Amino acid sequence: MVTHLFFADDSLLFCKASTQECQILMAILDLYEAASRQKINADKSSIFFSTNTPSELKDEIMEVMGPMQDSKHNKYLGLPSIIGKSKKEVFAEIKEKVAKKLSGWKEKMLSIGGKEILIKAVAQAIPTYAMSFFSYPKGFVMKLKA
Known part of the structure; x- marks a missing residue:
């Protein structure tokens, strides 16, 4: 199940770390792009993984998510x-x-x-x-x- 939070013009989307859920998430993002005629900037998008996520699964998900980067848990709005x-x-x-x-x-x-x-x-x-x-x-x- 995809959940979300919105901050100003940023969106945080949450889903289970599985290729199936990430494929669904990408389909939702594709629908958004088609309906809104706004392009999601993959260069400004990033993925957060739980520390418990196996590296093999991370690699599979990164393939599904395309050019998005693993954020390595940096900062958001100046805070960790x-x-x-x-x-x-x-x-x-x-x-x-x-x-x-x-x-x-x-x-x-x-x-x-x-x-x-x-x-x-x-x-x-x-x-x-x-x-x-x-x-x-x-x-x-x-x-x-x-």
Whole structure:
């Protein structure tokens, strides 16, 4: 059974990792292209596989799906697509982004008000954006506050 999520002009389609379901998915995408007269850009499309999917099955599915690439679980909209057991590694990157922003501002001669505006507008936005999708570990929140 194909399920889906929509984000702005992006679509995430989910199906079981089988050649039969992927053939059905490709048929659905072909129908969409014919009905809407919009072409799906395979160069901007990618496939996510579960870590439990055997490599032979991945190869079969990749043949069915055509020019789409295996995403290797990269990022989507600036956030990790998949978070494993170690959340510390994933969220450490968010702390690094905030630290980079703050260190760049220290060099600038800004008033206290200017720094406050930058912190509210940018430094708070980075972790807040990720918080809208993920629940942070308590230890990470304490480090972020420091």
